[in-house]
Amino acid sequence: MTNETARPGSAAAEPLLRLRGIEKRFGAVEALKGVDLDVPPAQVTALVGDNGAGKSVLVKCIAGIHEPDNGEITFEGRRVHIHSPKDSARLGIEVVYQDLALCDNLDVVQNMFLGRERLSNGLLDEDSMERAASQTLADLSVTTVRSVRQVVQSLSGGQRQSVAVAKAVMWNSKLVILDEPTAALGVAQTHQVLQLVTRLAERGLAVIMISHNLNDVFKVADRIAVLRLGQMVGEGPASGFDSQSVVELMTTGRSSRNGDAPTRSPGQAP
Amino acid sequence: MTDQNARPDGDAPEAGSDALENVQVSSPRTPGGLLRQWWSQIVAGESGVLPVVLGAIAIGIIFQTQNARFLSAGNLVNLLVQGSVFMLIGMGEVFVLLLGEIDLSLGFVAGIGGTVVTELVRSGTNWPWWAAIVTALAVTTAIGALQGTLITRLRLPSFVVTLAGLLGWQGVMIQLLGVGGTIPIPNNTINNLVNGTLSDLTGWILAAGVVLVFGIATAMRDGQRRKSGLAAPPRFLTVAKVVVVAAAAAGLVALSNVDRGVRAFPISGMPWVIPIVLGVLVVWSLLLGRTRFGRYVYAIGGNAEAARRAGINLARVRTIAFSLAGLTAGIGGIMYASRLRSMSTSFDGGTIVLYVVATAVIGGTSLFGGRGHPLHPVLGGIIIAAIVNGMGLLGLSAAIQLIATALVLLASITVDVVVRRRGETAH
Numbered sequence: 115m116t117n118e119t120a121r122p123g124s125a126a127a128e129p130l131l132r133l134r135g136i137e138k139r140f141g142a143v144e145a146l147k148g149v150d151l152d153v154p155p156a157q158v159t160a161l162v163g164d165n166g167a168g169k170s171v172l173v174k175c176i177a178g179i180h181e182p183d184n185g186e187i188t189f190e191g192r193r194v195h196i197h198s199p200k201d202s203a204r205l206g207i208e209v210v211y212q213d214l215a216l217c218d219n220l221d222v223v224q225n226m227f228l229g230r231e232r233l234s235n236g237l238l239d240e241d242s243m244e245r246a247a248s249q250t251l252a253d254l255s256v257t258t259v260r261s262v263r264q265v266v267q268s269l270s271g272g273q274r275q276s277v278a279v280a281k282a283v284m285w286n287s288k289l290v291i292l293d294e295p296t297a298a299l300g301v302a303q304t305h306q307v308l309q310l311v312t313r314l315a316e317r318g319l320a321v322i323m324i325s326h327n328l329n330d331v332f333k334v335a336d337r338i339a340v341l342r343l344g345q346m347v348g349e350g351p352a353s354g355f356d357s358q359s360v361v362e363l364m365t366t367g368r369s370s371r372n373g374d375a376p377t378r379s380p381g382q383a384p
Numbered sequence: 385m386t387d388q389n390a391r392p393d394g395d396a397p398e399a400g401s402d403a404l405e406n407v408q409v410s411s412p413r414t415p416g417g418l419l420r421q422w423w424s425q426i427v428a429g430e431s432g433v434l435p436v437v438l439g440a441i442a443i444g445i446i447f448q449t450q451n452a453r454f455l456s457a458g459n460l461v462n463l464l465v466q467g468s469v470f471m472l473i474g475m476g477e478v479f480v481l482l483l484g485e486i487d488l489s490l491g492f493v494a495g496i497g498g499t500v501v502t503e504l505v506r507s508g509t510n511w512p513w514w515a516a517i518v519t520a521l522a523v524t525t526a527i528g529a530l531q532g533t534l535i536t537r538l539r540l541p542s543f544v545v546t547l548a549g550l551l552g553w554q555g556v557m558i559q560l561l562g563v564g565g566t567i568p569i570p571n572n573t574i575n576n577l578v579n580g581t582l583s584d585l586t587g588w589i590l591a592a593g594v595v596l597v598f599g600i601a602t603a604m605r606d607g608q609r610r611k612s613g614l615a616a617p618p619r620f621l622t623v624a625k626v627v628v629v630a631a632a633a634a635g636l637v638a639l640s641n642v643d644r645g646v647r648a649f650p651i652s653g654m655p656w657v658i659p660i661v662l663g664v665l666v667v668w669s670l671l672l673g674r675t676r677f678g679r680y681v682y683a684i685g686g687n688a689e690a691a692r693r694a695g696i697n698l699a700r701v702r703t704i705a706f707s708l709a710g711l712t713a714g715i716g717g718i719m720y721a722s723r724l725r726s727m728s729t730s731f732d733g734g735t736i737v738l739y740v741v742a743t744a745v746i747g748g749t750s751l752f753g754g755r756g757h758p759l760h761p762v763l764g765g766i767i768i769a770a771i772v773n774g775m776g777l778l779g780l781s782a783a784i785q786l787i788a789t790a791l792v793l794l795a796s797i798t799v800d801v802v803v804r805r806r807g808e809t810a811h
Contacts, residue, residue, distance in 0.1 A: 199693070199695075200695070211693075213689075215687065215689060215690035215693045215694075216687065216690055217682070217683045217686035217687040217690050217691070217754070218686050218687065218754070219682060219685065219686035219754035219755055220679075220682060220683060220686055224679065224682075224683075225690075228679075228683055228690065228691070228694040228696075229691075229694030229695040229696050230694075230695075231676050231679060233676070236675070237670075237674040237675060238674050238675060238676065238679065241608060241609060241612055241614055244614055245612065245613075245614065261615070263615070
């Protein structure tokens with residue numbers, strides 16, 4: 115409710131998703147205390163915060179798993195109410211959860227189309243699905259998956275992440291939310307996945323990436339939003355932050371570099 | 385399905401058909417390449433039905449060396465008929481095992497199926513055979529649906545619900561038959577389901593029809609994939625598949641058409657039950673492999689949470705799976721009654737269901753859900769029938785037969801678990 119509009123670096127782009135004053139309470143616990151967030155298209159917005167800061171709750175409010183008690187969600191300039199995961203999917207919001215939700219015993223194509231299989235004459239149209247899945251992976255330059263007819267069980271962690279992301283972008287999605295996409299990945303695979311994240315933004319999608327790993331955040335994020343104890347304590351272009359200021363914001367809610375008030379102040383250019 | 389010959393590509397070109405090419409598999413084009421690919425799959429733990437086929441060959445050699453009658457045409461046909469009840473009920477069990485559940489009641493659900501048919505065609509009731517069969521299958525399907533509903537809606541464990549079914553449906557069956565009762569089946573059509581045989585010519589025509597349909601379907605499918613630029617098996621493999629199926633069909637008919645009776649009572653021709661088992665196998669394979677419902681059964685068995693998030697109605701798919709298990713068990717029960725030309729209270733559904741789970745597991749279906757195929761209980765049924773039949777020929781006691789069956793079951797569950805572990809550590 116403060117100076118959202120005058121943010122340097124957020125460019126002229128109208129945010130795809132705009133959250134205003136989102137509140138969510140579980141019994142006595144106030145998980146989100148009036149969070150504001152703008153997510154512009156074609157940019158990677160990193161959502162960082164310590165454990166219990168409210169990152170997951172915020173994402174679940176966007177995904178329709180929780181309903182906010184208060185606040186406004188605007189998507190593509192329209193006020194929306196997201197009551198269920200179906201609502202968010204209809205808007206074009208896809209979430210890649212940390213556990214990826216892939217079926218190990220199914221192959222890549224079967225996983226990417228799970229729940230939305232194409233049929234012809236009442237039978238599964240495997241060829242058309244295989245072609246579309248291959249095309250999507252190719253568009254995202256995912257070349258590490260040798261065969262789309264491989265069962266997911268035989269894939270590495272990075273390949274699984276790539277498949278999960280490809281599955282999310284397949285459905286004309288406009289906003290992809292990635293929950294800790296690089297957790298539990300090795301160096302090379304982390305690199306792969308981060309490249310993929312960048313590519314999503316290049317394709318014009320809005321990306322929210324939740325991460326603990328500030329290295330990863332600074333590698334790919336165009337914007338950074340820092341949550342602490344259910345409040346947005348810093349939000350702005352990544353260039354306005356460095357590791358130290360982000361850590362300070364995460365832990366104390368203020369940054370000595372910016373030296374300004376603890377409430378949602380956008381990180382100003384140094 | 386994994387292609388070991390794929391190239392490790394560098395950076396992909398931009399989107400478009402070139403990039404599409406990149407993700408594609410370069411299928412091995414030569415028999416040698418295929419063999420190598422197959423071998424690496426086996427090493428990686430994807431051995432498919434290979435262990436059970438090897439097991440069948442080993443069993444065949446062992447018994448044949450002990451008793452030259454074992455591999456005679458008559459005995460082999462007998463063996464298929466003996467195994468058919470297990471195979472059919474086993475194909476029902478596969479639906480439930482794929483979900484990662486178990487149905488212990490299927491033996492007595494089959495018993496109910498046989499009993500209902502018997503009661504409906506017995507002298508005094510005299511229903512037409514088809515009405516009796518339809519009613520019996522409706523009853524067993526409803527039983528499956530009832531148990532499935534309890535399991536999915538009330539979230540009761542399937543083990544306990546179907547254990548109750550194992551006890552309860554036996555009670556119902558005894559009640560229907562009357563204490564100590566054995567009711568003969570006077571209806572020839574019902575009795576012929578197992579005991580009747582096709583004429584030699586009909587057998588050949590049927591086999592030719594099956595091979596023709598299979599050949600056309602396979603050729604069209606592979607051709608379609610080749611045309612649309614997807615990874616398709618090379619042409620010789622398509623031909624090889626059809627040739628193998630044709631040879632198997634011809635072999636089966638030839639075996640069946642050998643006279644297996646005694647001089648005074650010659651018997652030849654394929655027993656009706658063989659095409660019945662194959663028909664159920666084909667229909668359930670299509671259902672599980674080519675429809676949304678089948679895909680969802682596998683998905684739930686693999687990762688129920690992922691299936692739920694994909695918007696799949698878990699309760700509905702599970703309930704339908706339990707209903708289909710009941711339906712298939714009903715078919716098995718009718719075959720049981722047909723084979724004995726009667727139904728009696730000595731029907732031991734408890735032992736049958738344990739054998740049935742064994743046939744599925746021996747064939748390669750996982751007890752942990754997500755992996756299995758209707759073909760598995762058919763193969764496993766052949767193994768179990770072969771052991772029982774072979775040991776009978778050797779005059780070994782029931783005690784030895786039980787112990788041998790137990791060892792085979794242990795061996796197959798070991799394969800199941802080891803394969804699973806391999807697959808998990810394969811990345």
